Structures are given as C-alpha cells and as structure tokens.
Amino acid sequence: xxxxxxxxxxxxxxxxxxxxxxxxxxxxxxxxxxxxxxxxxxxxxxxxxxxxxxxxxxxxxxxxxxxxxxxxxxxxxxxxxxxxxxxxxxxxxxxxxxxxxxxxxxxxxxxxxxxxxxxxxxxxxxxxxxxxxxxxxxxxxxxxxxxxxxxxxxxxxxxxxxxxxxxxxxxxxxxxxxxxxxxxxxxxxxxxxxxxxxxxxxxxxxxxxxxxxxxxxxxxxxxxxxxxxxxxxxxxxxxxxxxxxxxxxxxxxxx
Amino acid sequence: xxxxxxxxxxxxxxxxxxxxxxxxxxxxxxxxxxxxxxxxxxxxxxxxxxxxxxxxxxxxxxxxxxxxxxxxxxxxxxxxxxxxxxxxxxxxxxxxxxxxxxxxxxxxxxxxxxxxxxxxxxxxxxxxxxxxxxxxxxxxxxxxxxxxxxxxxxxxxxxxxxxxxxxxxxxxxxxxxxxxxxxxxxxxxxxxxxxxxxxxxxxxxxxxxxxxxxxxxxxxxxxxxxxxxxxxxxxxxxxxxxxxxxxxxxxxxxxxxxxxxxxxxxxxxxxxxxxxxxxxxxxxxxxxxxxxxxxxxxxxxxxxxxxxxxxxxxxxxxxxxx
Amino acid sequence: xxxxxxxxxxxxxxxxxxxxxxxxxxxxxxxxxxxxxxxxxxxxxxxxxxxxxxxxxxxxxxxxxxxxxxxxxxxxxxxxxxxxxxxxxxxxxxxxxxxxxxxxxxxxxxxxxxxxxxxxxxxxxxxxxxxxxxxxxxxxxxxxxxxxxxxxxxxxxxxxxxxxxxxxxxxxxxxxxxxxxxxxxxxxxxxxxxxxxxxxxxxxxxxxxxxxxxxxxxxxxxxxxxxxxxxxxxxxxxxxxxxxxxxxxxxxxxxxxxxxxxxxxxxxxxxxxxxxxxxxxxxxxxxxxxxxxx
Numbered sequence: 001x002x003x004x005x006x007x008x009x010x011x012x013x014x015x016x017x018x019x020x021x022x023x024x025x026x027x028x029x030x031x032x033x034x035x036x037x038x039x040x041x042x043x044x045x046x047x048x049x050x051x052x053x054x055x056x057x058x059x060x061x062x063x064x065x066x067x068x069x070x071x072x073x074x075x076x077x078x079x080x081x082x083x084x085x086x087x088x089x090x091x092x093x094x095x096x097x098x099x100x101x102x103x104x105x106x107x108x109x110x111x112x113x114x115x116x117x118x119x120x121x122x123x124x125x126x127x128x129x130x131x132x133x134x135x136x137x138x139x140x141x142x143x144x145x146x147x148x149x150x151x152x153x154x155x156x157x158x159x160x161x162x163x164x165x166x167x168x169x170x171x172x173x174x175x176x177x178x179x180x181x182x183x184x185x186x187x188x189x190x191x192x193x194x195x196x197x198x199x200x201x202x203x204x205x206x207x208x209x210x211x212x213x214x215x216x217x218x219x220x221x222x223x224x225x226x227x228x229x230x231x232x233x234x235x236x237x238x239x240x241x242x243x244x245x246x247x248x249x250x251x252x253x254x255x
Numbered sequence: 256x257x258x259x260x261x262x263x264x265x266x267x268x269x270x271x272x273x274x275x276x277x278x279x280x281x282x283x284x285x286x287x288x289x290x291x292x293x294x295x296x297x298x299x300x301x302x303x304x305x306x307x308x309x310x311x312x313x314x315x316x317x318x319x320x321x322x323x324x325x326x327x328x329x330x331x332x333x334x335x336x337x338x339x340x341x342x343x344x345x346x347x348x349x350x351x352x353x354x355x356x357x358x359x360x361x362x363x364x365x366x367x368x369x370x371x372x373x374x375x376x377x378x379x380x381x382x383x384x385x386x387x388x389x390x391x392x393x394x395x396x397x398x399x400x401x402x403x404x405x406x407x408x409x410x411x412x413x414x415x416x417x418x419x420x421x422x423x424x425x426x427x428x429x430x431x432x433x434x435x436x437x438x439x440x441x442x443x444x445x446x447x448x449x450x451x452x453x454x455x456x457x458x459x460x461x462x463x464x465x466x467x468x469x470x471x472x473x474x475x476x477x478x479x480x481x482x483x484x485x486x487x488x489x490x491x492x493x494x495x496x497x498x499x500x501x502x503x504x505x506x507x508x509x510x511x512x513x514x515x516x517x518x519x520x521x522x523x524x525x526x527x528x529x530x531x532x533x534x535x536x537x538x539x540x541x542x543x544x545x546x547x548x549x550x551x552x553x554x555x556x557x558x559x560x561x562x563x564x565x566x567x568x569x570x571x572x573x574x575x576x577x
Numbered sequence: 578x579x580x581x582x583x584x585x586x587x588x589x590x591x592x593x594x595x596x597x598x599x600x601x602x603x604x605x606x607x608x609x610x611x612x613x614x615x616x617x618x619x620x621x622x623x624x625x626x627x628x629x630x631x632x633x634x635x636x637x638x639x640x641x642x643x644x645x646x647x648x649x650x651x652x653x654x655x656x657x658x659x660x661x662x663x664x665x666x667x668x669x670x671x672x673x674x675x676x677x678x679x680x681x682x683x684x685x686x687x688x689x690x691x692x693x694x695x696x697x698x699x700x701x702x703x704x705x706x707x708x709x710x711x712x713x714x715x716x717x718x719x720x721x722x723x724x725x726x727x728x729x730x731x732x733x734x735x736x737x738x739x740x741x742x743x744x745x746x747x748x749x750x751x752x753x754x755x756x757x758x759x760x761x762x763x764x765x766x767x768x769x770x771x772x773x774x775x776x777x778x779x780x781x782x783x784x785x786x787x788x789x790x791x792x793x794x795x796x797x798x799x800x801x802x803x804x805x806x807x808x809x810x811x812x813x814x815x816x817x818x819x820x821x822x823x824x825x826x827x828x829x830x831x832x833x834x835x836x837x838x839x840x841x842x843x844x845x846x847x848x849x850x851x852x853x854x855x856x857x858x859x860x861x862x863x864x865x866x867x868x869x870x871x
Binding site: 050051052071072073076077081082084088089090091092093097100101102103104105107109111114115116117121125128164165167168 | 431432435436439440449450451452453455457458
C-alpha cells in the first residue's frame with residue numbers, strides 16, 4: 001500500500017481552477033519532486049494534503065486513512081509535516097521555542113500537571129527540550145537557540161522551519177521550496193542535509209522546488225504540473241527532455 | 256541543570272505581604288488607600304485574564320467587563336442568599352462566580368472564537384452590551400439583583416489578605432501555564448494560527464482554553480470587587496469598562512505578566528492619585544490628563560512599557576525548566 | 578399596520594443618521610485598518626459646533642451645518658496627523674489604544690465648564706416643525722430634511738469615491754498602500770482626505786441628529802458612535818454601500834425593538850442581530866473574504 005494516495009484531486013476558487021484531476025502515489029521511503037511554473041498549483045496541493053484547504057473533489061489517503069475527514073492539526077498528528085513557501089515561523093518566539101512547539105502533539109502532561117509543575121511535567125519538558133536542542137544541532141543552529149526567530153538570517157530561518165517540521169515527528173515531510181533564496185553552496189548543504197535527514201529519520205519526502213540542481217540531484221522521481229494539472233511524470237532525466245515540460249517552462253515558440 | 260524551584264520565589268512575595276499588612280495594621284496606610292491597593296490587585300487579576308486571551312493567544316476580546324460583572328453579581332447573589340460571613344465559604348462562592356463566568360465564556364466562545372481578530376472584538380463587544388442589558392433587566396426574574404437601581408447590601412468580605420493571595424495564585428498559575436507546552440500552543444496561535452495548526456496544535460481547543468481561563472480570572476476579580484465596594488450597578492460593567500483591562504494589557508506590553516501587573520497597579524494609583532493631588536478647581540481635568548498621558552505613552556512606546564519582557568523572577572530561569 | 582410603518586419610518590430616520598457616521602468608520606478602516614474610536618466624539622463636536630453657530634451667531638441651519646462639517650473635517654485631519662500617523666508602522670493595537678485615548682480626551686475636555694460643559698443643552702430648531710398625516714402615518718419636515726440631506730451627501734460621496742481622482746486614490750490606498758505609493762499617489766494626503774471626509778459626514782449626521790433628538794451633551798457620541806460602528810461591520814467593514822445598508826438595518830431594528838418589544842432591550846437586540854450575522858457571514862453582509870495566501 002502506498003504511503004500517500006491521491007486520486008482525482010480538484011480545487012476551485014470561485015470558478016478559478018487551481019488544481020484539477022491530480023492523482024499521485026507516493027511510496028514509503030521515496031524522495032519525490034513536484035515542479036512546475038509559478039501558479040501551477042503545487043502549493044495548493046500541499047495545502048490540500050495538510051488540510052488547510054478543502055478539496056472541491058477527489059480523495060487523499062495516508063497510510064490508508066482518509067485525510068479528508070480530518071482537521072489540519074489531526075493530519076499533522078497522523079504523521080505529515082510541512083514547511084511553507086513564504087516561511088511561517090513563530091516570529092516573536094525564540095528559535096528553541098519554535099521547535100519545542102512542534103513537539104506538542106506528543107506531549108503527555110496535562111494542564112494541571114504543568115501548572116503544578118509535577119515531576120512528570122518536569123521530566124517531559126527536559127526530554128522535549130533536549131530533543132529540540134539536538135534537532136537544532138543537526139540543523140546547525142545551536143548557538144541561536146534563545147534568539148528571536150525573526151532576527152535570524154534568511155537561510156537559517158529556512159533551516160529552522162525544516163527543524164521545526166521534523167520536531168512534529170512526521171513520516172511524510174512536505175517541503176515547499178526549501179532552497180528558495182539560497183546561494184549555490186547553501187543549496188548544496190541543504191541537499192546533503194535532506195538526504196541525511198531522510199535516512200536518519202526514516203522519512204518519505206515530497207519536495208516542491210524551482211532550483212533544478214536540487215530536483216535533479218535529490219529526487220528519485222519528479223511530477224510536473226502546469227495550470228493545475230499533471231503534465232508529465234518520470235525520473236529527472238526523463239522529464240528534463242520531455243517537450244511538454246520544456247514548453248510549460250519556456251513557452252511554445254522555443255519548442 | 257540547577258534551577259531554583261519556583262516555590263522559592265514565594266518567599267519575597269510573602270515578605271512583601273507582611274510589610275504591607277503591617278503598614279495597614281499600624282495605620283500608616285489609611286483605609287481609603289488600602290481599598291485602592293486592593294482594587295489595584297483586583298484590576299491586576301482581571302487584566303492578567305485579558306492578557307491570557309489577548310496578550311498570549313492573540314484573541315481580541317472587548318467584552319471582558321461582562322465576565323467581570325457575571326462573577327461579581329453571581330458571587331454576590333450567592334453570598335447574600337446564603338447569608339455567608341466566613342472567609343472560607345466566601346472563597347468558595349468567589350470560585351463559584353468565576354466558574355460561572357468561565358462556563359458562559361465557554362458557551363459564548365463556541366460560536367464566536369472562529370471569528371477573525373477585529374470581528375471577534377466586535378462580537379465580544381456586542382456580547383458585553385447584551386450582558387449589561389441583561390443586568391439592567393434581570394431584577395424582574397431575580398429581584399435581589401436590583402436591576403438598574405443597583406444591588407446593595409453586599410457584605411464586605413474582601414480583605415487585603417484574600418486579595419493578595421488570589422493575586423499571587425493568579426500569577427503563579429498563569430506563569431506555570433505559559434511556560435509549558437500548553438502555553439506555547441496558545442502563543443503559537445497568536446504568532447501564526449495556520450502554522451500552529453500544521454504543527455499539530457488544535458487551535459480551536461486552545462483558543463477556547465485561553466478564553467475560558469481569562470474570563471475565569473475576570474469572574475474571580477469581579478467577585479472580589481463586589482465584596483469590596485459592596486454595591487453593584489450595571490453601568491460598572493458596560494463596554495467602556497472593557498477598555499480598561501485592554502489599555503492596561505497594551506500599556507504593560509502584550510504578553511508580559513510583569514507589564515500587566517505594573518500597568519494595572521500604576522493605572523489605578525494614577526487615577527486615584529490625581530484625584531488627591533489635583534486642587535478642587537481643576538479636578539475635572541483629571542480625566543483629560545489621563546488620556547493625554549495614555550496617548551503620549553503610546554506614541555513614545557507603542558510596544559508597551561515592558562514590551563513583552565518579564566521580571567527575572569517570572570521568566571523561566573533556565574530554558575530547560577520550561 | 579400604520580403603527581409598524583410609522584416605526585419603520587422612525588427607524589429609517591435614525592438609520593440615515595447612523596449611515597453618515599458609519600461611513601467615516603468604514604472609510605477609515607478601509608484605508609488604514611483602524612477602528613477609529615474617536616469618530617463618535619467627532620460627531621459630538623459637530624453637533625456642538627452647529628449648536629453654537631445657530632444659538633450664538635444666528636446662522637441659518639445650512640450654513641451652520643457647513644461650518645460644522647468644515648470644523649470637524651479639520652478636527653479629524655488633525656487627530657490623524659498627531660495621534661495616528663506616527664503609529665502607522667507600529668502594531669495596530671497601539672493606534673487603537675491611542676484612538677481610545679483621543680475619544681476619552683474629547684469627551685472629558687469638552688465636558689469641562691469652559692468648553693461645552695457637562696450638562697445637557699437643547700439643540701435649537703431654527704425652523705417651524707411641520708407635521709402632516711398620510712394613511713395613518715405621521716410625517717414631519719424634520720424627517721424630510723434628514724432624508725434629503727443624507728441622501729444628497731451619500732450620492733455626493735459615491736461621486737467622490739468613484740468619479741474623482743482623489744476617490745480613485747482612496748480606493749487604491751485601501752487595496753495596497755505600498756503599491757499605491759509606488760504608483761505616485763501621495764498616501765499621506767489621501768489618508769488625511771479620508772479622515773476629513775469621514776469627519777465632515779459625521780458632523781452632518783450630528784446636525785441632523787441634533788434636529789431630531791435635541792438633547793445634547795459631550796458624552797452623546799458614545800452610543801450612536803458604537804451603533805454606527807456596528808452598522809459598518811454589519812454591512813462589511815471597509816465597504817461603503819455595506820455601511821449604508823448596515824446603518825439602515827441598525828436604525829430600523831432599533832426602532833422596531835423599541836416599539837414592539839421593549840425599549841430597555843433595544844440595545845441588546847441590535848447587537849444580537851450583529852452577532853447572528855457575523856456567525857453566518859463572518860465578514861459582514863457585503864463583506865468579501867480576504868483570503869490569506871498560504
């Protein structure tokens with residue numbers, strides 16, 4: 001059984017077709033890419049999977065479970081985490097707190113325990129904080145832990161977002177343009193990090209990217225969208241030479 | 256990881272209490288100023304409640320005075336009806352009033368909390384007005400409430416000790432709540448509700464928790480108020496009175512407990528202090544000076560006096576303590 | 578039936594006055610996202626300016642109204658300049674608190690003895706009140722004046738907003754302040770103009786209110802201001818036709834509740850309607866969902 005199954009997904013905004021007839025299978029352990037020109041509907045697909053939008057039609061199953069019945073926070077608790085195209089950090093919170101918040105779904109103490117500072121609360125908080133620190137170390141952010149998130153340089157903010165997503169303990173990680181705004185050496189570091197993290201945490205990853213080196217270098221399989229529909233699927237090499245893909249990015253005349 | 260347990264910080268609080276209580280006992284502080292001091296603590300509790308709702312969770316509520324009123328009237332009714340005199344039962348009745356306020360908040364919150372910021376403010380404002388109208392007219396059902404004539408004959412059961420105790424309790428509970436995963440969940444809603452949802456936080460649940468908790472605080476403060484001023488009138492709880500905790504919370508700095516408390520005490524003493532200082536001919540200017548000061552502070556320091564930071568003893572000592 | 582229509586008429590009369598106030602709220606919110614709590618008090622100043630104009634200077638009603646509108650326009654522009662503009666880059670709540678401060682200041686300053694004084698004064702009616710009856714309903718020339726003046730001003734506003742350059746600027750700044758600036762629009766003066774225009778309309782509303790309900794005092798702006806604000810939200814905050822619609826609904830609801838249910842429950846019912854509408858349509862009747870880009 002595929003980890004993520006999407007069938008016939010459609011999303012209309014007041015008549016504007018954002019996503020149409022999107023069907024997709026993702027197996028456990030894959031690293032797949034979702035690409036396409038701006039406005040193709042890629043982020044909309046992410047928003048549909050994570051429950052931020054309600055589809056106009058179609059079905060989404062994760063581990064066999066119907067995601068359309070669930071609210072956004074429940075979908076996350078099922079094991080799907082994501083980052084955002086425009087970075088949505090908790091800006092006025094510290095770097096550490098940004099990560100610690102994502103552990104919330106796995107917190108065992110109740111409010112009374114927290115208020116009374118029970119031993120189980122103290123223990124769990126310590127564990128949680130340790131785990132958060134470790135994640136920050138992996139993402140090369142440990143010195144920044146008490147700094148306010150909005151003060152971080154752009155590249156570190158992006159890394160923090162990924163660290164935070166991992167704190168939610170996902171099986172499936174959705175990354176929305178993680179390399180945006182990065183220079184080539186940062187991109188290379190990111191690619192290594194993604195591969196390492198995937199192996200270390202046993203993840204399945206679906207990646208939206210515009211930077212072709214990331215897509216070609218990381219992804220085993222690529223799906224191409226344009227105007228809300230899938231226009232091509234295959235290995236990076238295959239879609240690189242696909243005339244439909246070239247046309248979508250560069251326009252008809254070039255072909 | 257060595258931390259001082261938070262309990263240790265109760266000692267200076269206790270010493271402060273002894274100091275003030277001593278001043279009262281030896282009549283250095285006269286009854287009038289004692290009452291002002293108690294009132295300032297009551298305002299602190301209520302404002303801390305709004306801080307939970309708005310400062311920490313970002314839910315803009317303009318109906319806080321209504322919950323203050325619900326707590327005030329219901330605890331007063333209970334005490335008058337049962338003819339209570341002793342402090343222990345008094346405290347139980349205070350909690351009863353606060354619980355009622357929390358319950359109403361829960362029911363009101365169910366449909367309302369899904370509204371976006373400014374609209375939530377307006378809806379809570381509207382609710383506040385409806386409560387005031389109810390208070391004006393409920394004497395038809397419950398004559399003891401007095402309606403627009405006001406409710407009198409409430410026993411003066413609030414003491415400095417009880418008020419101080421509740422203030423400390425309010426601070427400790429809030430502080431421990433905020434520095435936990437539940438508190439962080441609330442704060443994340445303020446920061447970015449959508450991101451919070453995708454991090455697995457049930458935002459509806461936490462908005463409700465914050466709202467109920469904050470209104471509980473307001474109800475508790477209301478009960479203390481009723482048994483301090485011993486006379487209640489619906490006009491004490493109209494929507495304009497909801498501006499006071501809002502002013503205080505913003506003045507102190509959103510999401511800062513220290514700021515809220517300092518601003519609450521400062522605001523109360525400023526208003527009373529001017530009453531005493533200004534010569535009778537220009538006493539009317541009191542309510543002209545205060546808004547001007549407010550405007551000036553906002554222009555000079557829009558993030559509020561404490562701007563989100565805290566006194567050291569309220570912060571989590573080590574990040575690892577939580 | 579006649580009684581019902583009579584109350585409907587009273588409600589419309591009230592509604593048109595609320596509309597003139599509500600427009601100021603909605604235009605200011607639309608352009609700077611600020612709930613201008615001081616607006617109701619600008620309305621109050623407008624009433625008093627006209628009061629002094631008529632009582633002390635024997636001005637005819639129309640002249641008094643124009644002077645009052647001009648004076649309040651100036652007041653609104655001044656308030657914006659001093660209290661709101663410096664906070665444009667600050668968190669929104671700071672400007673809101675300042676607005677509350679301005680509101681309190683206006684109320685209490687005007688209630689000082691050497692200004693308007695705290696007591697109720699009687700707004701003069703510099704004309705003969707004429708009533709006549711038709712199909713069991715009583716009309717008066719007060720209502721005619723209110724309807725005519727209000728409708729004239731509303732049409733004038735529509736003209737300004739849709740057919741003048743400044744109106745276009747106002748709409749542009751409402752959509753996107755930074756882009757408007759980049760397009761060469763003087764955002765500061767556009768915002769000032771909006772405040773001035775809204776305040777002038779509130780002043781006109783004040784004069785009409787004074788004619789119909791002659792007991793005036795410095796705190797009179799609180800409730801009508803609040804109701805006009807609610808009306809603006811009801812219709813969709815930031816949307817001009819919405820403010821008009823909301824105001825008429827509020828006015829009629831208030832009059833009908835007063836007459837058929839109970840006048841003490843009047844305010845409660847009006848706000849009850851608001852909450853019901855918001856629950857069904859969270860952005861108000863004509864409001865658009867400003868979808869957040871995720």
